[in-house]
Amino acid sequence: MQQVVDIVARDGAKSPFHRMCISMITHPDSDADTVAVLKAWTARIDPAAIPVSILSNPTTMQRADVRAPPGPRRRHLHRRARRRHPRNLRPHARQGRAVAAQVAEVLEILLDARDIFGPQKFGAHIIVGMGETEHEVLTLVQQLVDLGGHSHLFSFSRSRVRSWTTCRRRRRDQWRRVQLARYLIDYRGVRVEQMSFDAEGRVTGYGLPQAELEDVVNRGIAFRTSGCPGKFRDDVSACDRPYGDSPPSNIASYPFQPNKKDLQKIRRQLKIPVVQG
Numbered sequence: 001m002q003q004v005v006d007i008v009a010r011d012g013a014k015s016p017f018h019r020m021c022i023s024m025i026t027h028p029d030s031d032a033d034t035v036a037v038l039k040a041w042t043a044r045i046d047p048a049a050i051p052v053s054i055l056s057n058p059t060t061m062q063r064a065d066v067r068a069p070p071g072p073r074r075r076h077l078h079r080r081a082r083r084r085h086p087r088n089l090r091p092h093a094r095q096g097r098a099v100a101a102q103v104a105e106v107l108e109i110l111l112d113a114r115d116i117f118g119p120q121k122f123g124a125h126i127i128v129g130m131g132e133t134e135h136e137v138l139t140l141v142q143q144l145v146d147l148g149g150h151s152h153l154f155s156f157s158r159s160r161v162r163s164w165t166t167c168r169r170r171r172r173d174q175w176r177r178v179q180l181a182r183y184l185i186d187y188r189g190v191r192v193e194q195m196s197f198d199a200e201g202r203v204t205g206y207g208l209p210q211a212e213l214e215d216v217v218n219r220g221i222a223f224r225t226s227g228c229p230g231k232f233r234d235d236v237s238a239c240d241r242p243y244g245d246s247p248p249s250n251i252a253s254y255p256f257q258p259n260k261k262d263l264q265k266i267r268r269q270l271k272i273p274v275v276q277g
Contacts, residue, residue, distance in 0.1 A: 001037060005044050013049040018230040018238035020050055024057040031061055051238075053228045055125075058109035110149070119148030123228075128178050129156035129171060133201025135192075141182045142192040150186055152226045152237075153179060155245040155252035173271035175252055176223065177203040180270070183222035184208065187235045220258035223266055 008015055022037050024030040034054060041052065106124070113122040124144055128137055141151045155175050181203050184190035194207030206213055216222055227239035246252035251262075258266065 123150035
């Protein structure tokens with residue numbers, strides 16, 4: 001950790017890195033370890049130059065851990081992380097527990113993050129393709145926006161969970177429509193209520209005039225990896241996670257700006273014709 005800090009601190013504001021992300025694991029020690037890493041980083045590197053995000057573990061963290069982690073002479077996680085600028089706090093769900101309990105835990109820490117860090121400084125990871133409808137996942141995206149947060153999408157990969165009967169088909173068409181609609185909700189002010197859906201919950205209209213929708217598709221940003229904002233634009237993530245949710249042969253989240261050939265493929269994957277909103 002000290003070597004990493006030394007190297008990054010040399011460049012300061014000129015660093016090629018856009019953001020520092022501390023990703024917690026599901027273990028009681030991760031709460032204290034997060035504070036230790038955060039202290040080591042912010043002691044040498046100005047968060048105004050390289051912001052800090054925390055990928056939280058809501059199954060072990062409590063509101064008191066976010067505001068005032070236990071232990072002698074430790075500053076509040078909130079105070080240190082937002083010493084100059086508030087940062088994101090993004091929960092992920094623990095596997096192997098009842099869905100209802102997971103949702104309750106994540107929602108509780110998510111609301112705590114909203115209260116402590118403030119609007120636009122928190123969000124949630126959403127995995128797409130686990131049996132939900134497009135309408136359901138986009139309704140969740142809208143709820144996060146209404147709370148003052150953002151959503152960061154992942155395409156579910158069934159290759160590591162072969163027993164899931166609800167995920168037998170890798171639905172790129174579903175994924176592309178959700179990507180596009182989520183981008184419009186998060187960054188273009190379109191509401192899910194303005195969109196139209198078919199009987200199976202698939203998006204058939206995006207709530208925008210055709211010309212505006214074409215412009216969004218052509219820009220390609222909607223299909224890039226979503227996550228915490230980078231240095232230059234809020235809608236271009238600092239976190240590219242190269243091929244983190246797909247193989248290079250069938251890219252789900254583009255870790256780079258899609259080129260003309262990529263955009264042609266994306267249009268084919270959308271499948272259901274885009275109609276005027």
